[in-house]
Amino acid sequence: MPTSMPDIANHTTAQTEGTLDWVGMSNIEMPIMVASKGESERMVSAHIDAFVNLNDAQAKGIHMSRLYLLIDELSTSSVLNYQTLVALLDGFINSHQELSDEAKVVFNFEYHLRRKSLISGKEGWKGYPVTLTGSLKQGKLAIELSIEVPYSSTCPCSAALARQLIQQAFQDKFASQQDLALNDVHEWLGTTEGVVATPHSQRSVAEIKVKLNNSIDDFPITELVDLIEGSLKTPVQAAVKREDEQEFARLNGQNLMFCEDAARRLQHTMNQAVHFDDFWLRINHLESLHAHDAVSVTTKGIPGGYQP
């Protein structure tokens, strides 16, 4: 490297002095090997944000290349797990000794899991948007896992209204008949005149964030997905045969929910999951009745924890 190259970051001072909360890079694209509990390590295509604070009010700027190269080393020679995420944050701060004492890194990626069909025994891939965030602020480490889980929700109000129409249609059809033949009713129920109305369902998304503590070695991505899908009961499906679709219809009918119901279910489940220090969740029902969404938000509610 020629010795005469200007080094603005080191040899100039700020035009206007001031400390900054975060300085760094956003949307760095890199392949990253991710270690998740119970899964083989796998490569994901990550979009990464990397930051340190700028504590020196006069310094021109941080050394972005140092942050980039530390992440690059993780990408090419290591695996992302709890320990390497913490080491990365330490590396950010150590590489900026006179400038920074806080660090933050955010990994966004799609994580694919094999998911089983409801009845047929088939399997298929489902991709879940995952965000892993690590920060070291005032010596305090925070590691957070957030995930989005799509599912189906059927409106309980619409179901009740549809049932009423079905009852009315039954009345209209059979009220005048003296001897009701079981076969006639059975056959009629199998027609669109019998089930004259169907409730509306919607693609819904549970967004959930959890604080991880250092008792965790590997990121519990699958565990979190299983908890959420097991609680809601109607996750969207990958491989579907007719028997799976029928079971999905039954599960939807037996798990009618407003966005409040879904949030309370997950709240209950997450309160039982003792090894997550804190949680935040947002339920989004992408309505098919309305053009807008029905939304509910809740947290564990611990002092100093997540805010709604």
Ligand SMILES: Nc1nc2c(ncn2[C@@H]2O[C@H](COP(=O)(O)OP(=O)(O)OP(=O)(O)O)[C@@H](O)[C@H]2O)c(=O)[nH]1
């Ligand atoms: N701090 C800062 N750097 C930027 C920005 N935009 C681009 N860069 C570039 O990031 C590059 C890397 O900066 P440094 O990490 O200081 O590079 P370097 O001086 O070769 O590396 P060291 O010798 O380790 O300090 C420089 O070429 C900067 O111009 C910005 O907004 N802020």
